[in-house]
Amino acid sequence: SAFPDGFLWGAATAAYQVEGGYQADGKGPSIWDEFAHRPGATYQGTNGDVAVDHYHRFREDVALMAELGMKSYRFSIAWPRLLPTGRGEVNEAGIAFYSDLIDELLKHQIEPMITLYHWDLPLALQQEGGWEARTTADAFVDYARLCYQRFGDRVKLWSTFNETVVFIGHGYITGAHPPAVQDPARAVQACHHVFVAHAAAVAAFRQSGISGQIGFVNVLQPHTPRSNAPEDVAASALADGIYTHWLYDPVLKGEYPAELLAKTQSLWGVPRFAPGDADLLRNNICDFIGLNFYKREMVAANPHGDTQLTANHSGTRGSGHQAGKEFGFKGLFKFVRNPDGVYTDWDWEIYPQGLTDGILAIKARYGDVPIYITENGLGAKDPIIDGEVVDDDRIDYLRQHIAAIADAIEQGADVRGYYPWSFIDLLSWLNGYQKQYGFVYVDHARALARQRKKSFFWYQKVITSNGEQR
Numbered sequence: 418s419a420f421p422d423g424f425l426w427g428a429a430t431a432a433y434q435v436e437g438g439y440q441a442d443g444k445g446p447s448i449w450d451e452f453a454h455r456p457g458a459t460y461q462g463t464n465g466d467v468a469v470d471h472y473h474r475f476r477e478d479v480a481l482m483a484e485l486g487m488k489s490y491r492f493s494i495a496w497p498r499l500l501p502t503g504r505g506e507v508n509e510a511g512i513a514f515y516s517d518l519i520d521e522l523l524k525h526q527i528e529p530m531i532t533l534y535h536w537d538l539p540l541a542l543q544q545e546g547g548w549e550a551r552t553t554a555d556a557f558v559d560y561a562r563l564c565y566q567r568f569g570d571r572v573k574l575w576s577t578f579n580e581t582v583v584f585i586g587h588g589y590i591t592g593a594h595p596p597a598v599q600d601p602a603r604a605v606q607a608c609h610h611v612f613v614a615h616a617a618a619v620a621a622f623r624q625s626g627i628s629g630q631i632g633f634v635n636v637l638q639p640h641t642p643r644s645n646a647p648e649d650v651a652a653s654a655l656a657d658g659i660y661t662h663w664l665y666d667p668v669l670k671g672e673y674p675a676e677l678l679a680k681t682q683s684l685w686g687v688p689r690f691a692p693g694d695a696d697l698l699r700n701n702i703c704d705f706i707g708l709n710f711y712k713r714e715m716v717a718a719n720p721h722g723d724t725q726l727t728a729n730h731s732g733t734r735g736s737g738h739q740a741g742k743e744f745g746f747k748g749l750f751k752f753v754r755n756p757d758g759v760y761t762d763w764d765w766e767i768y769p770q771g772l773t774d775g776i777l778a779i780k781a782r783y784g785d786v787p788i789y790i791t792e793n794g795l796g797a798k799d800p801i802i803d804g805e806v807v808d809d810d811r812i813d814y815l816r817q818h819i820a821a822i823a824d825a826i827e828q829g830a831d832v833r834g835y836y837p838w839s840f841i842d843l844l845s846w847l848n849g850y851q852k853q854y855g856f857v858y859v860d861h862a863r864a865l866a867r868q869r870k871k872s873f874f875w876y877q878k879v880i881t882s883n884g885e886q887r
């Protein structure tokens with residue numbers, strides 16, 4: 418098999434999307450608890466108050482993970498469950514939940530992979546300025562140290578942040594996520610504080626003596642120019658610069674890409690560095706990089722287009738940028754429909770070759786850094802036929818992407834694990850509960866009863882054959 422022995426066949430979730438118990442046992446509010454309660458903020462007014470109640474049902478869910486044969490489970494810790502106001506007083510009931518979850522996983526020989534930040538910032542810290550305030554970066558390092566102390570004896574795989582491009586991009590540029598700001602200069606400074614928080618948390622991890630690995634999780638989004646016209650090629654290169662180089666270089670090279678940095682400095686005088694920041698970034702390179710791959714974007718120049726930030730949240734195929742509503746930024750670039758593309762109901766192009774190409778591009782730019790595919794999956798409304806969830810499209814999607822990873826490994830990439838998004842159907846931030854990703858179906862009409870999908874039984878065989886049988 419192309420896959421090395423010990424390859425971690427896993428699956429992923431995130432706290433706000435799966436746990437529920439949003440006020441249980443002393444948990445404090447996060448910015449998502451507040452934001453999702455705002456009228457009109459999310460599709461159909463959905464939120465994570467209950468989600469799929471993993472907080473109370475985690476033992477049943479871990480038993481299903483064990484039955485699936487998962488070698489590893491990627492989940493995130495809800496910071497406000499441990500530190501209700503973001504810092505200071507520890508909520509021992511929150512510690513106990515994650516400690517029990519970790520013990521349950523280890524009982525079944527399932528390797529935990531923790532994500533410290535998957536977008537649910539304690540609301541109290543947002544009220545102090547959130548990621549725009551340097552004090553939030555300091556609070557993050559204290560939170561990380563708490564997690565190292567309490568879970569570091571049992572957890573060996575850690576990542577600090579999930580997808581800065583999403584929580585900073587939507588939080589501070591499109592405004593679609595909390596704190597719903599639309600200001601690129603503020604976005605760049607907030608993003609800088611995230612990198613500083615990450616680097617300081619890496620330093621603390623290494624000082625903690627934990628025998629483990631710490632990394633960062635980013636979106637891997639390949640860009641293809643719509644034509645070979647110079648302006649389209651330039652627009653696609655700019656998209657690569659922003660979505661990839663700006664977000665990967667600081668954690669894998671320890672510095673920003675020089676050209677873009679000069680641009681943001683001349684345009685907005687950001688990022689503003691504090692003394693020591695440059696060394697902090699340079700001296701705390703990741704042990705691995707997590708890549709979340711879903712789709713490829715076709716890119717064109719956008720000289721006149723208004724900035725369009727529409728996305729398809731309804732799952733009505735073709736109502737996203739395929740319908741001519743192009744996502745882009747005036748004068749920079751825009752994502753356009755690929756006339757030959759295959760698309761999901763949410764207008765994401767299915768393009769497995771992009772995963773092979775993307776992995777090899779990361780290897781080319783950053784060297785032999787170990788890679789985990791920390792998310793990959795098909796968001797779909799799964800058909801139910803005679804009571805069975807027949808998610809053939811998901812099986813096809815995952816099969817193609819596993820083959821794409823095998824290709825990258827055969828071309829020399831050091832890929833060590835694969836975590837399909839998501840283990841179980843859960844809340845899709847702005848798309849409600851109808852955008853399903855899981856191997857396990859959750860019946861919201863039957864008290865959140867769990868049901869194995871067709872893909873559950875298919876993935877079992879992928880795992881037992883170490884990727885051979887797919």
Ligand SMILES: C[C@@]1(C(=O)O)OC[C@H]2O[C@@H](O)[C@H](O)[C@@H](O)[C@H]2O1
Pocket residue numbers: 431434579580583709792796838844845846847848852
């Ligand atoms: C927007 C949405 C979704 O729920 O559809 O995309 C799929 C998956 O993407 C990931 O980047 C996020 O970490 C995860 O929370 C999911 O979020």
